Amino acid sequence: MTWPVNSCFLTLAILVLWRVEEIAEACSCSPAHPQQAFCSADIVIRAKVVGRQEIEVGNNIYGYPVTQIKYDIKQLKMFKGPNQDIDAIYTASSSAVCGVTLDASGKEYLITGRLNSDGKMHVTLCHFIEPWTDLTETQEKSLTQRYEMGCECKITRCTSIPCTISSPVECLWTDWVIEKTVNGEQAKHFACIKRSDDSCAWYRGAAPPKKDFLDIEDP
Template structure:
């Protein structure tokens, strides 16, 4: 699964009989944006699931064992359940039970954590070292920066707090090199720029422990 921020595009009418005509479509999102726009970011293992009768196709409720939290300490310090639509056409996400550790992001509604295909949901072993370091400290440093998507040339930044995201122009496609290996971090003078490296840009303000 790839990190997305998304829109559910409903194809067909809103009548219950036409729910099967719906499809989930998400716009590309850099992992840092997914991190900064989420209420909850955790690493967890799925240990159970059940289908409950909510919505037209029901809701899948995953029971998880939280391994580590990266974002959401003040909102919900310990997450036990993750909710998602049962239908993938409504952006529901399918997770394996007792098989993998996952990086899970989501939003909190009415005291429950919800996630889906348009959130950043990925097997932990599929993340790059740079993405893991981003989750631990780099992405947080860049939440005041803006990642500007570039779909067509020419592209330009319009303010000093922007980083130009060009993965969509690459021959390698999306997600690309910037998604996998870079974070957009505020540097000296208030300018935001792409950062990659083993050492943090400013050791005085970063806890550089590995995730």
């Protein structure tokens, strides 16, 4: 049976569009406050990226090789994770499927990621990964002193005014509506901490959390 040329092109176009849509959906993720990224990650480390290589991990349904990027790292500090050193992280080979591009010439990063059943650390564009030098002093100290204290709290992102919270364990994250960025003052300088009465509130700085709490609805 001979297919009309136009029909073949139409079929190919549909397949391409389906694949593009599938990839776009695969890489969809909501912005997260650094504390949310810390609390949801299996592993949080400070590391120096010292090497990069593309590796084959199998074939897709069409028989083409599927590849990943393996970054060799030197772990400098583990803030959260298993009792083992991480010497490599893995990511998809393309940003279209959430692959992460890192500077492998010895640059230091804060890296959050997941620990797969194979014992390897995997990262995507949805994880919080920042050059270490770009972190604020509060963010650095919160990795060991503050973020974990608020993992039972809920950070609710405000996307438009008005926005409210529905529970005393929520902190309202307003960077987007106030500064039009998710990397604003609250992301850089605040942590959502659980207090002695089990409510949660924003806290700025590295002083003991009993000081400098903000009103929960007015960050």
